[in-house]
Amino acid sequence: MSDLIIKGHLGIGPKASGEALVATDNFSARYDLDRIKGIFSRPAHKLFEQGYVGKVLVLNIAKGGVATAWMLHEMASRGMAPAALLLNFANPIIAQGAAFGQVPLIDRFDSDITTMIKTGDQVEVNPATGDVIVTQS
Template sequence: MKKIILRGRKVVGGCAEGEALVTKDTISGWGGLNPLTGTITELRHELYGQSFKDKVLVFPGAKGSSGWSVSFHTARLAGAAPKAMIFNVVTTKVALGAVVTRAPAVTDLDQDPLTIIETGDWIKVDADNGIVEITKLANPS
C-alpha cells in the first residue's frame, strides 16, 4: 500500500481517521444536505444521495448561505457528522461549520488534496500538527 503525507494548517484540532469521501463540488449547508443523515440532497451535486457520516470529507469549500453552522451542528447532534474535514478554501461558512462539527479539520495543504485523495482511500488527519496521511486504495476500481 502506498502512503502519502500532506502538510497543512489546522482549522479545528484533534485526530481522526476513516475512509475518504471526495468531491470537487462545493457543498451547500442550507438546502444541499440532510443534516439528520449527512446525505447530500442537492440534485446536481456529484455526491447526490451519498452520506458523509463517519467519513473524512474532502471538498473544495462551502457555498450558499450561512446555514452551514446550523446544518453541521445538527449533523453532529444527530450522529451524522464527518469524522474529519479537509478543504481548500477557508470562508467564515466552512470555518464555523468545522468548529460546530467538532471534527478535526485542515486546510492550506502543500498539495491539492482533491488531486491526491480519492474516495475510498484511508485517511488519518492529525489536525493538531497539520498532517494528513493518505493510504491509497490497494485495488482502485
C-alpha cells in the first residue's frame, strides 16, 4: 500500500476525507440524484442506485443546470452531501455551490482524475493547496 499525491488547481471549501466513488460519467445534482434517499437516480448514470453521502465523488465534468448551486448547500444542511467533489472540469455552478455550501471541490488535475482514483480508495482532499492524497485499496 502506498500514498499517491495528485495535484489539481486550487479549489474551494474545507479539507475533507472519505472513501472514493468513481465513474467516468458527468455530474449534476438536479439531473442525477435522489437527494432524499442519497443515491444516484438517473438510470443512464454509471453510478445508478449507488449511495453518495459522505463519499468523495470522482467524476468527469459538471453538466446540466444551475440548481446544483443551491442543492449542495441544501444537501449539506441535512448531512446528505458528498464529502468532497473531484472533477476533471468543474463549471461555474459547481464552484458557486461549493463556495455557498462549503463543500470541498477540486478540478483541473494533471491527468484524468477518474482513472487515477478507484472506487473504495481512501482519499484526503485539501482544496487550499489543490492536493489529493490517495491511499490505494
